[in-house]
């Protein structure tokens with residue numbers, strides 16, 4: 714199935730009782746920075762691998778943002794081009810948090826809680842606009858991501874590129 718078809722914008726997934734993401738009743742805003750730890754190990758470092766919470770799904774985010782814009786009569790402003798500009802602006806805000814710091818190690822050692830929270834906000838803005846842009850362009854983003862990852866695996870077979878960051882066009886065979 715084409716990833717661009719998706720479901721109708723009114724397709725409902727929000728009836729799932731395990732998804733309580735509505736209004737002020739959830740507390741998901743309080744600890745988005747630390748996440749949960751899974752038992753699997755991170756490469757060879759021996760550290761526990763960081764994982765996301767299973768919810769909200771991308772469709773949950775699409776629906777919540779659609780409700781947010783509907784409630785404000787903001788769809789008149791949220792055409793694809795405007796959403797793209799908003800997305801790029803938010804990417805710029807993420808960049809500002811990293812600029813002039815030099816290289817930053819995984820886990821952001823030395824960052825304050827406030828800086829981590831700020832980053833979580835800006836990355837969320839990027840995600841929100843990205844999901845809405847995909848919706849308004851009728852790209853079924855979760856499915857499209859899976860298809861693109863499959864293409865990436867074909868283009869970069871692990872046996873061929875292991876340990877190398879070269880672009881696929883740089884391989885000679």
Ligand SMILES: Nc1ccn([C@H]2C[C@H](O)[C@@H](COP(=O)(O)OP(=O)(O)OP(=O)(O)O)O2)c(=O)n1
Nearest residue numbers: 778781782787790803806835837838839841842
């Ligand atoms: N027309 C708008 C304005 C805001 N938002 C939502 C999506 C983003 O998650 C967030 C963006 O809000 P701001 O434009 O106020 O940007 P920031 O939250 O980044 O604030 P600031 O620029 O002060 O850091 O709000 C939206 O959907 N549509």
